Amino acid sequence: VSNVLNVAxxxxxxxxxxxxxxxxxxxxxxLSGETGTSFTPSSAVAGIKYYYCVIGNGTVQIxxxxxxxxxxxxxxxxxxxxxxxxxxxxxxxxxxxxxxxGSVNKVYYHIGSSGVLLADSxxxxxxxxxxxxxxxxxxxxxxxxxxxxxxxxxxxNFSYSLTLAVNTSxxxxxxxxxxxxxxxxxxxxxxxxxxxxxxxxWYAAATGGSxxxxxxxxxxxxxxxFSNDTTVTYYAQTYSATTGCSSPSRVxx
Numbered sequence: 540v541s542n543v544l545n546v547a548x549x550x551x552x553x554x555x556x557x558x559x560x561x562x563x564x565x566x567x568x569x570l571s572g573e574t575g576t577s578f579t580p581s582s583a584v585a586g587i588k589y590y591y592c593v594i595g596n597g598t599v600q601i602x603x604x605x606x607x608x609x610x611x612x613x614x615x616x617x618x619x620x621x622x623x624x625x626x627x628x629x630x631x632x633x634x635x636x637x638x639x640x641g642s643v644n645k646v647y648y649h650i651g652s653s654g655v656l657l658a659d660s661x662x663x664x665x666x667x668x669x670x671x672x673x674x675x676x677x678x679x680x681x682x683x684x685x686x687x688x689x690x691x692x693x694x695x696n697f698s699y700s701l702t703l704a705v706n707t708s709x710x711x712x713x714x715x716x717x718x719x720x721x722x723x724x725x726x727x728x729x730x731x732x733x734x735x736x737x738x739x740x741w742y743a744a745a746t747g748g749s750x751x752x753x754x755x756x757x758x759x760x761x762x763x764x765f766s767n768d769t770t771v772t773y774y775a776q777t778y779s780a781t782t783g784c785s786s787p788s789r790v791x792x
Contacts, residue, residue, distance in 0.1 A: 627677035715792035
């Protein structure tokens with residue numbers, strides 16, 4: 540706060556400023572040394588205080604009207620971290636510490652050479668902690684996420700950063716094709732080799748369900764035995780046993 544409070548009198552010979560915790564020009568705390576026609580309140584502590592000046596001419600003491608001054612708490616931050624490594628294409632949880640108690644914040648940040656990004660309505664949830672989510676890509680791994688500023692009633696600038704941990708999510712399976720059998724029995728389905736570090740899981744549905752028996756970690760899958768005139772669709776999804784990351788969707792084979 541840089542506002543200067545002023546009083547004026549053509550006949551006054553003394554001025555004395557007071558602060559108060561209530562909206563009243565009596566019963567306040569005398570501010571030692573504040574005996575001029577103007578006074579600059581302190582902004583060191585957030586909250587509302589009330590000020591008035593007693594103007595005297597020797598025998599008569601007249602208090603001025605009350606002026607209220609509100610000091611807003613500037614946002615604070617003491618650290619930033621990532622909750623855990625995620626797969627590309629998943630939300631990463633960014634943890635903040637040292638936030639103002641009970642605050643609701645706009646958090647401005649950037650990743651690598653990106654423009655400024657906004658996490659809106661980030662709540663302090665207790666103990667100065669808060670968090671926000673952002674959707675990752677494979678390219679985010681190893682990039683720096685930097686908190687630029689936080690805005691609530693006021694704005695504070697920061698330069699806290701972390702290095703993102705994002706495991707590579709593989710591309711969807713390719714190379715599968717419809718297989719037709721002319722006799723009762725099993726069929727072998729396959730997809731192209733997804734490359735080093737990846738394999739394929741097989742499913743009976745496009746979403747949900749469990750990996751089929753015999754269909755875990757293999758680029759080919761032998762179906763159960765079919766009877767005549769049966770049409771069944773199976774689904775392949777690329778997968779990393781090391782990181783647990785899967786391709787964005789399952790592909791019908």
